[in-house]
Amino acid sequence: MKISILVPGRLHAFEMAEYLQRFGLLNELVTGYPKKYVIPFGIEKHFIKSLYINEIINRTTNWLGLGYPLDFLACEAFDYLASKLIKFNSDVYFIWSGYGLKTIRVIRKKNSKAKIIIVRGSAHIEEHEELLKKINKSQKPQINLKIIDKELKEYDACDYITVPSTYAYNSFIRKNFPSEKIFKNNLGVDLTSFPYQKKKVQSKKIVFGYTGTLSKQKNVASIIQAINKLNLISENFSLILAGPIDYTSFDKNMLNHDFITYYGKLPQPELYKIYQKTDVFILNSVQDGFAMVLLQAMSCGCPIISTQNTGGPDVVTDYNNGIIIPAMDNDALEKALIWFYDNKDKIPEMGEQSRNISERGFTWDDFGKRNVEFVSKISNH
DSSP: OOEEEEESSOTTHHHHHHHHHHTTOEEEEEESSOHHHHGGGTOOGGGEEEOTHHHHHHHHHHHTTOOSTTHHHHHHHHHHHHHHHSOSOOSEEEEETTSOHHHHHHHHHHOTTOEEEEEOOSSOHHHHHHHHHHHHTOOSOSSOHHHHHHHHHHHHHSSEEEESSHHHHHHHHHTTOOGGGEEEOOOOBOTTTSOOOOOOOOSSOEEEEEESOBSTTTTHHHHHHHHHHHHTTOSOEEEEEESOBOTTTOOGGGGOOTTEEEOOSOOGGGHHHHHHHOSEEEEOOSOOSOOHHHHHHHHTTOOEEEESSSSHHHHOOBTTTEEEEOTTOHHHHHHHHHHHHHTGGGHHHHHHHHHHHHHTTOBHHHHHHHHHHHHHHHHTO
């Protein structure tokens, strides 16, 4: 069996590719990353095809503070080049959503027997759009309408869609997408890169943490507001943040609080240090397909506060290793923060439970094995 992967950047494609390569199943990895950044992940050079035009376009416009006004152009440019360079002798193609409609159509002409799997890392794009409108309190389009239209066509054109969480799965069901075409595969974590360290919570202070993009979709502003409110009563709440800023949706001036320590964007090998400094990890997203940072924090021994619209419900059990709250519910977030402060003595044991859960079915090998079992089934190999 030969498998191709097409991804605009990195995401969880490199872990997928490394596992397939190990078992002789990888045919190629087409990515928006230059080869020199892919090879350290263990992918052999001859498997890699780099098409980083989309990364150049999106990173440049965001660096200029413009956000992503050329996002559809970036998608189309990557898709067009991929359709010219991708191999047509694979049995199965994993193609990231929004970047493959042209490529799918070419594959269908060249290799009609191939199975095409769209990888959707978030909720169904229409639900994604609805939630962004809700948090932004706007009826204006939040996602480029051309991208929405393209993704919907990809959903129709593929054989299957794979999603990383029960939440994402249910978002497709809510949009009347046939369940038999959906493959749910929870993401994984490298337990070695995110080593466990038992929590030692201070008697008074409690440290919450978040890693990832600071944006409205991640609803980081509500975390800051909730902790600021609690600190008006008792200055015992601290917040560690690490990740890039989405300047189109997050005001960097919100970081100007004494209780916040902001580390900026860190390379992944450095993130474990943030988790080790964190007593409780918060993922307050409006929507996230899964969020790899959940398992990273859990692997390092962090209890979790997570919204329902993430992979949280797949890995967190209330008051066992964390608390699940509704998305965009500031009262529920505040109550969860207070609960952990009032129950600091339970944090070490809850963090240990987080590590135990991450070890049972949530490593990258577990993820890779489930992928291989699925593609073997659908391709009759």
